[in-house]
Amino acid sequence: xxxxxxxxxxxxxxxxAEECRRRLVKGSEPQKKxxxxxxxxxxxxxxxxxxxxxxxxxxxxGKDLSGSKKxxxxxxxxxxxxxxxxxNLEEIEKYWNKMTAKNLLGMKFxxxxxxxxxxxxxxxxxxxxxxxxxxxxxxxFS
Numbered sequence: 001x002x003x004x005x006x007x008x009x010x011x012x013x014x015x016x017a018e019e020c021r022r023r024l025v026k027g028s029e030p031q032k033k034x035x036x037x038x039x040x041x042x043x044x045x046x047x048x049x050x051x052x053x054x055x056x057x058x059x060x061x062g063k064d065l066s067g068s069k070k071x072x073x074x075x076x077x078x079x080x081x082x083x084x085x086x087x088n089l090e091e092i093e094k095y096w097n098k099m100t101a102k103n104l105l106g107m108k109f110x111x112x113x114x115x116x117x118x119x120x121x122x123x124x125x126x127x128x129x130x131x132x133x134x135x136x137x138x139x140x141f142s
Contacts, residue, residue, distance in 0.1 A: 048138075050081050054095065058104050061141075068116035069140040070105055071096075072123055075131055082133070089114065089129040 048061060057077055062070050074092055079085035089111075096109040114131065117123045122137045 048076070048081070050077060055099070055104060058099055062105060065140060066116075067107055067110060067113040068120065068122070070107075071113040072117045072133070072137055072140050074099075074105075075117075075123055076133055076137055079133055083135060083137075084132065086126075086130045086132045089131060092131065 049057070052060070054077060058070075058074070062073050065073060071092070074096060075087055078087045078092065078095065093109050096105060099105045114123070114125070118125060120139070121134050122140055123131050124134050125131050
């Protein structure tokens with residue numbers, strides 16, 4: 001019993017020493033990693049009104065997002081947040097190009113955004129040119 005307690009304490013000391021070393025090397029505070037339950041609660045706390053008209057929706061939620069996040073946001077709007085709904089890439093691009101007035105999206109459509117969105121597990125493409133949301137798509141807001 002005493003031996004287990006000592007091993008636990010040594011593990012704690014090692015973990016703390018490694019964290020201190022990382023802070024010194026990086027020179028900044030490490031980001032707190034969310035546990036799966038905390039992450040789920042954080043995702044659920046983001047209340048998005050998918051019933052808004054498209055232009056106000058993009059204006060409200062698309063501000064300060066990167067291209068791949070805006071791609072995911074537009075896909076979320078077109079699919080009304082339903083992961084099982086598949087949207088054609090040409091349709092997404094068509095709506096994207098309609099958002100150029102008043103600089104709503106702030107950039108031209110680039111197919112690179114699709115790959116980055118897939119890499120971040122926000123969207124998936126089971127067939128070429130067809131996209132659907134992944135459960136973690138709300139991560140675009142963090």
